[in-house]
Amino acid sequence: MGINSKPVVFAILSAVVILIGTVVTVFVPLFMPSTQPVSSYVKPYTAIELEGRDIYIREGCNNCHTQTVRPLRTEVLRYGEYSKAEEFAYDRPFLWGSRRTGPDLNRLGGKYPDSWHYKHMQSPQSMFELSNMPAYGWLASNRLDTSNSFRKTSIQGFGYSAEQVKQQIADYAGKVTSAGYDSKTTRDLVTPASLRGELTEMDAIVAYMQKLGRDVKSMEAKR
C-alpha cells in the first residue's frame, strides 16, 4: 500500500485534506466583505470603553456572559432586538461567548443608570440575593491605567489621534468626578476616597457596559 509507507507524502496529503474545509469555510469568508459588514450607525469604542472592554476580557466575563441575542421570539423578548453582524465591526477579539451562566449583555447599554452598575459590580448579591456572580468591588480600588490607551486604539484601527484619546479620557474623568454626575452618590460609595477624583477600572467597565448595544438602540429610536 503506497501511501502508508511514505510518511512525508502522507503528511502533505493530510495537510491538503484538512485545508479544503478550512479554505472554504474560514479563509474565503475572511475576504468576503459580507461576512463582517460595516454600518455608519455603529461607532468604534472610545478609549475608556476600550479600556473597560479589556478589563472585561481580563476578568474572563465572557466565560459566563454572551453578547449575541439570537433571532428567537423569547430571546428578543428577554434581551431586545437580535444581534446584527454590523455591530461587531470593531470587536477584536469578538466576545460572543458560549455559555450563559449570567444573562446576555449585548443590549445592556442604557438599560440601567450607571449607579445600578456600580452597585451591582460592588455586590451582585446585595441586589439579587441568589446571584452567583463574583463581586468586583475591588475594581474601584484600582486606578485605571491609560498609558497604552492610544496605542490600543491605534492597533484597533479606530483612527483617533493621540490628542483625541487624551481628550476622551479627560472628558470621561470630568464626567464621573463632577458634582453633577447622576450616579455620584453610588460611585462615591464604592470608590475609596483617595481615588474619587480619578478614573478607576470600575469606571471603565461601567462605561463599557453602557456602550453595549447602544448604537443599535439609537438607530431604532431614529426610525
Added chain:
Amino acid sequence: MKDSGYEYSVVRGFAFSALFWLVVGLIIGLWIAFEMFNPALNITPWLSFGRLRVVHTNGLGLGFGLAGIFATAYYMLQRLTRTPLPFPRLARAHLWLFNTAIALAAVSLMAGMNTTKEYAELEWPLDIGVVILWVMFAVNVFAILIKRREKQMYISLWYLIAMTVTIAVLYIVNNLEIPVTPFKSYSIYVGANDANVEWWYAHNIVGFIFTVPVLAMFYYFLPKATGLPIYSHRLSIVSFWSLIFAYLWTGAHHLMLTPLPEWIQTVAIAFSIFLIAPSWGSVMNGYYTLHGNWEQMRSNYLAKFFILGITFYGLQTLQGPLQGLRTLNAFFHYTDWVVGHVHMGTMGWVTMIISASFYYMIPKITGREIYSIKLANVHFWFILTGQLVWTITMWIGGIQQGAMWKATNPDGSLMYSFLDGLTSLYPYYRIRFAGGVVYFIGILIFGWNLIQTVRQKPATAEA
C-alpha cells in the same frame, strides 16, 4: 531484546506530568464547580470564576491531555517503527519546557493575561512557546518516521501525523495577534471573522487533541491489551480520511443563530451529520475487535476501559451533531447541556483511554507488573460513576434551563426571569460537585496505583 535502545525516560516523564496536571486541573474544576452555587469562594481576583475556569480548561486540555498524548506518542512511535527516538535529548528538553510552559500558563491566566478565545487564551509570548514546543515534538515525529525499520505505518501513526500537522495549522492561524504589551494583544481578525476563525480552531483543537491522538491510542493499545487484531484495516482507512476531511468544515455549528453568515452555519450542520459515519467507523472497529471474545470484559480489566471509552466516544459523536441542528441548538445552546456534553467526552472517552493506555504502557517501560488490578477496577468504577452523575445531572439541568428560558405565559410574556432559571440549577450544581468528587477519588486511586507500580522492585523474570 532487553536493551533495545528505546528512550523511555521521556515517556515516563510525560506520563507522570499528565497525572500531575490532571490532579491540579481537577482540583481547580472542583473549586469552580463549588463557586457555581457558592460565590463566596471567589476569594481573590486570582481565584474568581472568570479567570479560574480558563485555568481548568487549559490545565486539563493542554496540561493533562497533551502530556498524555506526548507520553503515549513517544512510546507508540518507537514501538511501531521499531526505531529508538532519533533525538532523545530534544525530547527531554521538550518535557522540561512543556512543564514550564504549563506552569507559566496557569500563573498568567490567573493573573488575567487572557485573550478570551476559548482554548487559545494564552497571551502571545506563551503562544510562541507553544509553537516552539510543537516543533520540538514534530522533529522527532518525522525523524523517526523517516528512519523507521518497519515499512508499513500502522493506523495509529496516521492519526499522529494528522495531529502533528493539523494542530500546527490551527494554532498558528487562530493565534495571529498584534501585541500591545508583553502581556496583552489583540486578534488580527475582527468580529464575525474572529468568531469564525476561533470556532474553527476550538472545534478542531478538541478534535485533534481529544479525538485524533486518543484514537491513535485506542487503535494501538486495544489490540495490545487484548491480544486481538483490529477488526478491519479497510474500515480504519476509510474512517481516518473521511474524519480528518470532514472535521474542519464543522466549527460554525458552535455559532448557530449568531450573526455569522447563514451558509457557513448550514455547511457546518451538513458536515457535522456526515461526521457520524467516520466516528462510528472507529466505534464499530473497536466493538468488532472484541467480537467472539467479549468474555474479556470480565477477565481483562483493560478491555472495560477501552470498550466503555469508545462507547462514550460513540455517544459523544451522536450527541454532538444532533446538538448542531438549528432547532435543537436553539434550545440547548448556552445551557449546561453543552457542559455535560463536553465532559462526557473528556471524563468518559479521553480519561478512560488514557488510563488504560498508561496501565498497559507503564509496566512495559519499567519492567514491573501493575501494582494492583483490584485498585484499577475500583478506579474504573469511580470514574465511570462520577462521570455519569456529572454529565446526566448537567443534561437534566440544561433541559430545564432551556425550557425556562423559552417558557411564556398565556399572554405571550416571559414566565421566568433569568435569575429564576439560574437559581433552579443550584441543586444540580451541588449534585454535579458530588459527582466530581467521586470522579476525583477515582483519579487519585489511578495516580496511587501508577506511583506504586513504578516504586516496586522490577520483575526479574521478564524484561
